Amino acid sequence: MTERRTSMFDLTGRIAVVTGARRGIGLAMAGALAEAGADVIGVSAHLEESGSEVEGLVRAAGRDFTARQVDLGSRDAVYRLAADLRDLGPIDILVNNGGTIARAPAAQHPDEMWDDVIAVNVSSQFVLSREVGREMITRGRGKVIFTASLLSFQGGINVPGYAASKSAVAGLTKALANEWAPHGVNVNAIAPGYIATDNTRALRADTARSQSILERIPAGRWGRADDLAGATVFLASTASDYVNGITLPVDGGWLAR
DSSP, X not given: OOOOOSSTTOOTTOEEEEETTTSHHHHHHHHHHHHTXXXXXXXXXXXXXXXXXXXXXXXXXXXXXXXXXXXXXXXXXXXXHHXXXXXXXXXXEEEEOOOOOXXXXXXXXXXXXXXXXXXXXXXXXXXXXXXXXXHHHHHTOEEEEEEOOXXXXXXXXXXXXXXXXXXXXXXXXXXXXXXXXXXXEEEEEEEEOSBSSGGGHHXXXXXXXHHHHHHHOTTOSOBOGGGGHHHHHHHHSGGGTXXXXXXXXXXXXXXXX
């Protein structure tokens, strides 16, 4: 029996998969989905089997939590995860947030950096979306959310693999939306701005670079992971049923400047 929903943002009875859930943006996304009523399957390369921060957040919201430790850079591991999710499902919400970044000038950017970033940020996300999305199509409903980036719109500096991968994420979002929207599956992306996470630690430690970034952000501050919560719940809920193929910036106004 389907549970009655009292709000278009209510996710009660839904099962959400969040990759990269151990910390930062993924941690905030998982917590927000749980607070909206979803049970959460957290995925991360170093996620503890029990006692993790994300598990604590989800259980504090009164929802079930399942941990899966997966190296998204391994194609075999991603296929094993997809098979595992078929047993844990049906999956209603897939948040492709897990990612990596490697910094080196393009002229010195080694193949290994490029290959690792593309494998984690693009290939694994396509494979997982395809495997989970196929079952969503069969059921006639589902939500797929990618974590894009400001570098889905811009080129960045010293991160050619990352910039290419996040541009690919924006393109993949559109491509899947075109095919899956007729089947009731919404595919969208969120583009976080400059968020105070481990990925931006080097930028924040560079006083001059940090100041130049802050001067361009109309909101006047670095973002917090929790700033992504509302957009995540919106794109995971029935409130976004007619939203397809967008990359939604949550950037304090960076792109408007």
